[in-house]
Amino acid sequence: MIPVVFTSWLAPHLRTFVALKHAGGCDYRSEEKLLLRFDQHVRREVKPPLSRSDLLAYMESKDHLVRPPVRSAPLSPASRPPAAGVGRDGLRDALG
Numbered sequence: 001m002i003p004v005v006f007t008s009w010l011a012p013h014l015r016t017f018v019a020l021k022h023a024g025g026c027d028y029r030s031e032e033k034l035l036l037r038f039d040q041h042v043r044r045e046v047k048p049p050l051s052r053s054d055l056l057a058y059m060e061s062k063d064h065l066v067r068p069p070v071r072s073a074p075l076s077p078a079s080r081p082p083a084a085g086v087g088r089d090g091l092r093d094a095l096g
Contacts, residue, residue, distance in 0.1 A: 004032045008043035010050065037062075 006014045014035050021028040038058060046054045 004036050006036065006039040008039045008046075009048055010039060010042050014039055 004018070008014075018028060018032055018035065021031070041058050041061075042050070042054075045058075
């Protein structure tokens, strides 16, 4: 596998983040490639500091990052299992 080399001004932070994921036992190779694309965008297009609008503009330029996946038969809210520790009334149950 070819090592991922980050080169933007965010590179030290991205390297630290990926190292943390690897240290935790995550197979983070595909995510690393996504971060590399973001790093390349930052190097070409974004000056420090990174703003919310910079991040949103990047995400909007990548359809797969903003569009939810299409399901053949979406689940209705009543048929979805509740999240662990959260009842049908959502956070009200969790917060008491």
